[in-house]
Amino acid sequence: MAQGCNLCNRNCNVSRNNGKTGFCRETEIVRLARAALHYWEEPCISLSCGSGAVFFTGCSLGCIFCQNAPISSSQVGREVSVPALADIFLSLEQQGAANINLVTPTHFVPSIIRALDLARGKGLALPIVYNTGSYDSVETLRMLEGYVDVYLPDCKFASSSLSAALCHASDYYEKALSAIDEMLRQTGPFVFDPSTSDVPVPKYADLSFFSEHTAMKKGVIVRHLVLPGQVEDSCSILKDLYARYGDQIFISIMNQYTPMRDFSSDPSLDPKLAAALSRKLTTYEYEKVLSFAKKIGITNAFIQAGHTAKESFIPAFDYEGLPDQ
Numbered sequence: 065m066a067q068g069c070n071l072c073n074r075n076c077n078v079s080r081n082n083g084k085t086g087f088c089r090e091t092e093i094v095r096l097a098r099a100a101l102h103y104w105e106e107p108c109i110s111l112s113c114g115s116g117a118v119f120f121t122g123c124s125l126g127c128i129f130c131q132n133a134p135i136s137s138s139q140v141g142r143e144v145s146v147p148a149l150a151d152i153f154l155s156l157e158q159q160g161a162a163n164i165n166l167v168t169p170t171h172f173v174p175s176i177i178r179a180l181d182l183a184r185g186k187g188l189a190l191p192i193v194y195n196t197g198s199y200d201s202v203e204t205l206r207m208l209e210g211y212v213d214v215y216l217p218d219c220k221f222a223s224s225s226l227s228a229a230l231c232h233a234s235d236y237y238e239k240a241l242s243a244i245d246e247m248l249r250q251t252g253p254f255v256f257d258p259s260t261s262d263v264p265v266p267k268y269a270d271l272s273f274f275s276e277h278t279a280m281k282k283g284v285i286v287r288h289l290v291l292p293g294q295v296e297d298s299c300s301i302l303k304d305l306y307a308r309y310g311d312q313i314f315i316s317i318m319n320q321y322t323p324m325r326d327f328s329s330d331p332s333l334d335p336k337l338a339a340a341l342s343r344k345l346t347t348y349e350y351e352k353v354l355s356f357a358k359k360i361g362i363t364n365a366f367i368q369a370g371h372t373a374k375e376s377f378i379p380a381f382d383y384e385g386l387p388d389q
């Protein structure tokens with residue numbers, strides 16, 4: 065990265081190859097917190113064998129309620145060379161992973177592409193899943209054309225005041241929608257792989273995250289985590305996504321928000337917002353969002369069943385699967 069970094073819409077323009085860091089807090093040297101089989105993604109991503117999740121350190125979005133705060137805030141991370149990253153991909157394939165799942169990869173895209181080229185040269189055949197907060201620039205996503213099979217972008221907030229308060233990006237929504245446009249342009253409408261299971265293509269409202277399912281071969285699954293106190297914002301997002309993409313994408317409507325701290329003493333937050341973020345989502349709130357989704361005709365959706373707001377769903381960032389330093 066000889067030029068300044070503009071991989072995401074922060075456009076920090078810093079020379080990360082000189083050890084400098086921008087908003088994401090990372091130089092251009094890849095750091096990881098974990099690379100292991102992961103069973104808690106949508107059923108068509110995890111299957112019963114597990115997704116090969118590679119957790120990258122740092123984040124270009126930095127939501128204040130982040131469920132993976134130890135890595136997004138760069139507290140946990142081990143440096144990994146590009147050849148070592150390629151070997152990690154190959155090791156996950158040998159362990160039986162359904163795919164390579166790149167988690168929060170935006171700020172390392174050039175290195176990831178080099179590692180994928182190396183791994184492909186050594187026989188890597190798994191589909192690639194790109195799991196992002198969706199603040200990637202469109203130019204960065206274009207670099208990934210031909211490398212990514214399934215995009216797993218978040219669509220977190222519609223309201224600009226909400227995104228300004230929660231991730232310091234008042235333009236989040238417009239940028240996320242532009243990113244999703246580009247992802248869908250690359251993959252086209254979703255395709256499932258019938259050879260992986262005889263379970264029919266999933267339909268809304270009879271799904272849990274914990275069942276075996278047909279693998280998604282290519283496509284886009286937009287994830288929306290419903291936040292406590294933000295039912296209106298969630299409905300607005302669902303309405304816009306369905307109007308814009310119809311049945312070409314899947315939408316994953318998530319209820320697993322886990323308050324990682326008490327926000328009530330945060331002076332930068334509106335007290336009502338702070339109080340809501342300090343609690344879990346209620347069943348009533350989640351049901352309201354699901355009812356709205358059904359009412360407007362969404363059928364291609366994953367929903368979460370039962371009580372998912374547990375810290376136990378957050379993986380241990382213990383360097384599992386990484387080479388020793």
Ligand code: SF4
Binds near residue numbers: 075
């Ligand atoms: S990837 Fe990091 S350094 Fe580059 S523009 Fe985004 S936040 Fe800034």
